Amino acid sequence: MLSSSIVSTSLPRIVADLGGTQSTLTWMVTGSLLAITITTPVWGKLADLLSRRGLVVAALGIFIVGSAVAGIAFEPTTMIAGRIVQGAGAGGLLTLTQIVLAEIISPRDRGKYMGLFGAVMAVGTIGGPLLGGLITDVFGWRWNFLATIPVAVVSLIVVLLTLKLPARQGGSVAIDYAGALLICAGVSGLLVWASLGGSGFEWISWTSALLSGGGRHSFWSSPYSWKHGRRNRSFP
Structure with missing residues (x-):
């Protein structure tokens, strides 16, 4: 959550530098x-196929690499690439932490732990901009990225030493590659359209129509959409 919110107040200075x-x-x-x-x-689908402990470790590793790349970037392309890698790791952490909590915590106590999880998310979202501004003024904006690395490293050590998950039942599970590509294309098109519309291109333009129409069609055609939910219950 800090990775998404801590840089918001320092964005103008980062772009200028x-x-x-x-x-x-x-x-x-x-x-x-x-x-x-x-x-x-x-990440949610991979959690059905692979070791969830290994996936948490992988997500933390990806997040650390992305944070390091963003923290040492000296030109815009490297910064954007680092943010994308960081986001890929953060997506895994947001998904897998809830999956792991649901697996290791009994249903009776699960609500309490999910409440703690929600509180951490709220504190990270609200406190991130304030903390980011303080770090930028005192240490420089690069530490908005580098400061998250020690937290991730400690989390990685804790996971490696303490996370014990019950054995998974064997069985073959098919991966729908076409569906994964469709949902990625649909979400990407709609998010780029909503983010850049009116600035990168006009709302009423061929680019806008292509992104919104293509993204909506790709997502609607994906077997992971709610339209096909009754036929595909394996995807969370």
């Missing part, structure tokens, strides 16, 4: 959100 443009600022925000949105259902 890197020699970026308004497009750079937009893609720094949109790129991370796009990666989170696209990867969230993919």
Whole structure:
């Protein structure tokens, strides 16, 4: 949650220091959100197929790499790439932490832990901009990215040492690659259309029609949409 909110107050200074443009600022925000949105259902599906403990470790590793790349970036393209990688890891953490909690906590106590999870999300969302502004003024904007790495490393160590999940039942589960591509294309098109409409292109234009229409059609055609929910219950 901090990775999404802590940089908001320092975005103008980041763009100025890197020699970026308004497009750079937009893609720094949109790129991370796009990666989170696209990867969230993919991580959920992978949790049905692979070790959830291993996936949590992988998500933390991806997040650490993305944060490091963004923190040491000296030009806009590297910064945007780092934010996208960071978003891919954050999408896994947002998904897998809830899946793991549901697996290791009994239904009677699950509400209490989900309440704590929601409180952490609220504090991270509300406190992120304030903390980001303080860090930027005192240490510099790069520490908005680098400061999250120690937290992620500690989390990684805790997961490796303490997370024990019950054995999974074997069985073959098919991966719908076409459906995954459709939902990624649909979500990407709609998010880019909503984020860049009116600035990157006119609302009434061929670009707008292509992104909104194509994105809506791709998502609607995906077997993971609610339209096909009754036929495909395996996808969370």
